[in-house]
Every structure is written in structure tokens, then in C-alpha cells.
Amino acid sequence: MTHVLKKVIQFTGMMIVCVPMALGEIYSWIDENGKRQYSDRKPPSQQTVEQVDVKPVNTSRPVAIPKSDDDEFEQQAALDSAAQNALRQQARKWGSSHCVRRIIWNSPVDKATGSGGYSRKRAVVCKEPVPARFRPFLDNARYDKALYYGQ
Numbered sequence: 001m002t003h004v005l006k007k008v009i010q011f012t013g014m015m016i017v018c019v020p021m022a023l024g025e026i027y028s029w030i031d032e033n034g035k036r037q038y039s040d041r042k043p044p045s046q047q048t049v050e051q052v053d054v055k056p057v058n059t060s061r062p063v064a065i066p067k068s069d070d071d072e073f074e075q076q077a078a079l080d081s082a083a084q085n086a087l088r089q090q091a092r093k094w095g096s097s098h099c100v101r102r103i104i105w106n107s108p109v110d111k112a113t114g115s116g117g118y119s120r121k122r123a124v125v126c127k128e129p130v131p132a133r134f135r136p137f138l139d140n141a142r143y144d145k146a147l148y149y150g151q
Contacts (some may be wrong), residue, residue, distance in 0.1 A: 004122070006073060025040065025068070026038060026040060027037070027039055027040070027041070027042055028042070029043055045076075050147055063073070065121060077117050086135075087133065087137070088137050090134070091133075091134035091138055094131070094134055095124070095126070095130065095137075095138050095141060096136075098126050098127055098128050099124050099126040099127075100124070100125055101122060101123070101124055101125075102122070102123050102124075102125050102148075102150075103120050103121070103122055103123075104120065104121055104122075104123050104147070111114050123140070123142065123147075124138070124140055124141040124142070125141070125142060125143075125144050125147040125148045126138075126142065126143050126144075126148060127143075127145055127148040127149070129143045130142075130143060136149035
């Protein structure tokens, strides 16, 4: 579950628990001085107590999300995933026919001491520039015709 979904579920649970506690009954009566009083508790000394119905303020009805939008989104995601997989396969096929793995020896020089040493790294070298649509799948490949042919 994603972090956002967990927070939404927690918030919904809190609302289910807390809202009924906040919705209490309101009572109205006229006190001995002739003033109208309001409280959430019945006054023990009063005989005539009137219950006040409180209507919700500034509420709106929830908007129903059409089911077709969800289905369309899922279908589009499936198409995108299928297209991505097809492109990944094409990139692998292109890479297997245009690229090779090479070990490249470097001789870095330490500027502080002046000494150097050989190090090696692995690289994927291609005989042609990698097409832009394949770069996300062949991100570590580089174009170097001389290295490709071992020169």
C-alpha cells in the first residue's frame, strides 16, 4: 500500500469514530429571567425542554466518479506497459546486434602524490549511436567505433 493510501484510510477511520461523538443533541429552554438558553445537556430544574434539530452547515454531496474513467485508465496503463515491454525487447535485440561488452583499462594519476595505477571497468560499447528511443533501456551503453572493433 502506498503511503498516501494509508493516510486516507486512517483519516476515514478517524472520521467514522469521531463524527458521531461530535453530533450531540441540543436543548433549548427559557430560564427564570425569560432568556432563551441552549445546552447539550438537559437542565434538571426545567420542566419544558425543547429539542433543537441542528441541520448540517456547508455540506455538499459527494461527486460520483464514473466507472468508465477507471476502466479507461486501467486499459491505458495496460497498453503503456505492453508498449514498454515491446520497446524493451526491441532495445535488447538492437543492443545484441550492435553492442559488445568490453573491459576498459584506465590509468588515473593521483594529483596529490603524482603516482598512478591501472584500474579497469566494464563498459557496453556500440558500433553505432544508440537510438534515442532505446537509451532508457541501454543507459550504460556508449558509442565508440574504435573500442567496438578492438582498436
